Amino acid sequence: MSSKYIYLDHAAATPLDPSVLKLMLLFYESNFYNPSAGYIPAIEVRRKIDEARARVAFWLGAKPPEIVFTAGATEANNLAINGIMSKYPKANMLISAIEHESVIAPSQSFNTRNVKVTKDGRIDLEDLKQKLDEKTVLVSVMQANNEIGTIQPIRQVFQIVQTERRRRSGQGLPLYLHTDSAQAANYLDLHTSRLGVDLMSLNGGKIYGPKQTGVLFIKTGVQLSPQIKGGGQERGLRSGTENVAGIIGLAAALDLSQSSRNEEAERLTILRDNFIAELITALPDLQLNGSLKHRLPNNVHITLPGADNERLLMELDGQAILAAAGSACSASSDEPSHVLKAIGSSDEEARGSLRLTLGRSTTEEQLRTVVKVLSSLS
Amino acid sequence: MSSKYIYLDHAAATPLDPSVLKLMLLFYESNFYNPSAGYIPAIEVRRKIDEARARVAFWLGAKPPEIVFTAGATEANNLAINGIMSKYPKANMLISAIEHESVIAPSQSFNTRNVKVTKDGRIDLEDLKQKLDEKTVLVSVMQANNEIGTIQPIRQVFQIVQTERRRRSGQGLPLYLHTDSAQAANYLDLHTSRLGVDLMSLNGGKIYGPKQTGVLFIKTGVQLSPQIKGGGQERGLRSGTENVAGIIGLAAALDLSQSSRNEEAERLTILRDNFIAELITALPDLQLNGSLKHRLPNNVHITLPGADNERLLMELDGQAILAAAGSACSASSDEPSHVLKAIGSSDEEARGSLRLTLGRSTTEEQLRTVVKVLSSLS
Structure with missing residues (x-):
């Protein structure tokens, strides 16, 4: 990616890793054949x-037939x-009150x-137990x-699900646990049986792989x-001529992310924590949203009381710093974020909040610049 | 594509045009940003x-908001x-009896x-009139x-649809006409109001653009x-972070195909007709399936009575000639093609049939080689 910008929106999109692109090119340039053909x-x-x-199955502790390739996590969540x-x-x-729109929107067709989530954005396990029924x-x-x-404490959610399954003792309805791991895949263990999930969604475009x-x-x-x-591809679960280059790219990107996740998580946690500390020093009114302990290594989400994030983002943009107000996934909605509402933020607090998400290209120096610029603006 | 092969399966997949890939690379390498972000x-x-x-709207005689980008024609048909x-x-x-699986399969959830189609594969307009009701x-x-x-005579289908609409005179149910133009887009006019369609599906992977x-x-x-x-992209009709490189590639590929379609159709029609004539001379028992007059310029579909197409294709493959038995879209099904059944072919005729689809890289010399090889095998 261009070094012209300080890019702090890795939760919205990650650049494609050059080594991933190199592998993909083979399937664009020469090996373009339809994988269903017989020659x-x-x-x-x-x-x-x-x-x-x-390769994807390996990282998920899964069997290859358990992996269905889709056009992105939105489709995977809908499926x-x-x-x-x-x-x-x-x-x-x-569903938790802070799921992504691609979980919330399809869920609205059903009961x-x-x-609830707690003030720091963790699922309220007691509320889960209470709302779970036969x-x-x-x-x-x-x-x-x-x-x-x-x-989220997925393993603890799994235990609650298991208790309910035992209660049903094989009779009545099945009970499945799904997790959207789109944002987790760069930093967390995705082993599905350690987590206890039956369904998991991943997104190539958030792990330095191709979008969609x-x-x-x-x-x-x-x-x-x-x-x-249609044609019955992906064991009949998702038809259409396969996105060969995309599948190759996604698998290579997951391989890179998962094999380096511990080192990268450690590096970013240090960067993130220093960044937060310097921000608090420079801007003593600043609030950090979410959990400090149970937090992705690359996420900084802050509220600057009284600030107008639209204005702030424009000024940051003018200084070549690219960041977000909330989620970039919902196309230009003016609604305050349902996530911030769920953790108890007021509309005014939501309006003063910024999301800065670090990534592979992020350096200490970049973050020091951001602290300087932000304190000059506030 | 590699010149090692004589590739005659352009209906299954087309190579990505190098100029299209070049445009796409920009959005992989540097302009990777989430198009919903504000900077x-x-x-x-x-x-x-x-x-x-x-650009896509231009070729379809449409307005830009009428264009929804999907992950392929299968998804478009399902949508x-x-x-x-x-x-x-x-x-x-x-639906016509010879639609693609990606039309047939979703249609089975509904009434x-x-x-019927005629012996040469054209829709039976009388049968259409009879089956169309309020x-x-x-x-x-x-x-x-x-x-x-x-x-297919889409314009005549449209006229029948129009007659029924007039009969309803704005009361009762609406009536829409959809066409799957995946195979047509390299050679035919896609202007939706000239055709009279309300819905049209296109596929990048069949027009020298990216798959999916x-x-x-x-x-x-x-x-x-x-x-x-989910996030409400594509006017809420199809959510998910956009496949930016893919969309750029699809539009560029359509531009190339549509702007050169008359010349390319003319070139391929001559190649095709000579090829058919030489095949008939070499193999007098050969039957040509489908319509001679209303036929894509790149399609040759033949039956060699008594032949076993699986064996023939393997032998062609051994001689670096890549062709298909029927559609490559349905993953390794042993069923005889529903298309051949619908035009009245017997199972034995279907077993002896080959589909050879020409494309941009096809030359007269290649086709002469194919005639030689096929006559030596039969």
């Missing part, structure tokens, strides 16, 4: 997709929710209950939040209705 | 998407059918009637068939339910 060069393309699938819930018209589902078929809780970076590539992990035995039907 | 470099990315949308039909639970839809909401007829290359890119044209006033919900 040898097409079979070689199919084998590369199989290798990519096995998980519509695919399960459309089979059980009288059932209900539970959905919102589970008609609940799906629980969807994101692994880490895209706005305030809070990491994604994964839905579907544990063996979980039945869901396909949403895009 | 200037992201706004520039959004502007490039708008330009691409306007058209599910998006319309889910709004009218008591209505019915009509769908198959309209409960019909959607008619879906492909512009050109992916297996036998037959071009597509378009659904939705005429102003046509109401449909989104299938993938």
Whole structure:
């Protein structure tokens, strides 16, 4: 990426890693064959997709047939929710109050209950227990939040789900746990059986891979209705000629992110914590939103009381600092963020909030510049 | 593409045009920003998407807001059918008997009637008139068939649709006409109002653009339910962070295909007709399937009576000639093609049939080689 900018919006989009692009180019330039065709060069393309699938499965502690490639996490979330819930018209589902729009929007077609979060953005496990009943078929809780970076206790959610499953003792409705790991995949363990999830969504465009590539992990035995039907690709769960270059790129990007995640998490945690400390020194009124302890290493989400984030972002933009007010995923909505509302922020606090998300290109020097600029503006 | 092969499977996949790839690279390498973000470099990315949308709209004789970018024609067909039909639970839809699997499969969730085709693969307009009734909401007829290359009389289908609309005189259910133009876009006029269609699907991967890119044209006033919900991109009709490089690539590929379509159609028609003539001379038993007159310039679909196409394709593959038995879109199905069944071929005839689809790299010399090899094998 160009060094002209200080890019602090890695939660919205990550640059494509050059080594990932290099691998993708092969499938644009020469190996363009339809992987469903029968001749040898097409079979070689199919084998590369199989290798990519096995690689993704490895990081998720999954079997290759449990990996379905989609066009992004939004589609994966829609497939998980519509695919399960459309089979059980009288059932209900539970989601946390701070899920991404691509979980909230499809959930609204079904009987959905919102589970509260605490002031620091962690799911309220007592509220979850209370709202979970014998008609609940799906629980969807994101692994880490895209706005305030809070990491959710997925394993504890799993234990509550397990208790309910035991109560049903194999009778009645099934109960599945889904997690949207789009924001988690650069920094957290994605091993699905350690987490205890039945369904997991991933997004290539947030892990230095290509946009509009994604994964839905579907544990063996979980039945869901396909949403895009046709030629029967992806075991009939998601039809359409495969995005060969995209799949190769997504797998390579996940490989890079997961194999370096501990070092990168450590590096960014130090950068982040120094950045927060310097910001608080420079701007004593500043509030940090979300959890300090259970937080993505690259997330800084602050409220500057009385500030107008639209104005601030424009001024930062003028100084080549690229950041966000909330989530960039919903196209130019003027509504205050549902995430900030859920953790109890007032509209005025929401209006004064900024999201600064670090990434591979972020340096200490860049962050020092941001502190200087922000304190000069406030 | 490598010149090592004689590639005659352009209906299954086309190589990415190098000039298209060059344009795409910009959005992989530097302009990776999320187009929903508010800073200037992201706004520039959004502007490039708008330009691409306007360019696609131009070729379709459409307004830019009528263009929705999808991940391929399969998704576009699913969005058209599910998006319309889910709004009218008591209505019915009509499709031709030789539609692509990505039309047939979603249509099976609804009350769908198959309209017969003639022996040469053209829609039977009398059968269409007879099956169309006051409960019909959607008619879906492909512009050109992916297996036998037959071009459908969309304008005549439109006139029948118009007659029924007039009969309803603005009362009762709406009636929409959808066409899948995935195979047509390299060679035929896509002007939607000249054709008279309300919905049109396109596929980047069949027009020398990137795979898993597509378009659904939705005429102003046509109401449909989104299938993938979330951040509200594509006017709420198809959420998810945009495939920026893919959209740029699709628009550039359509531009190239449509601006050269007359010359390329003429060149390929001559090649195709000579090829067919030489094949018939070399193999007098050979049958040509589909219409000779209403046929895509790049399609040759033949039956060699008594032949086993699986064996033939393997032998062709061994001689570096890449071709197909039927459609490559359905993953390794052993069923005889529904298209060949619909035009009255026996199972044995279907087993002896080959699809050879020409494209930009096809030369007279290549086709002469194919004639030689095929006659030596038969």
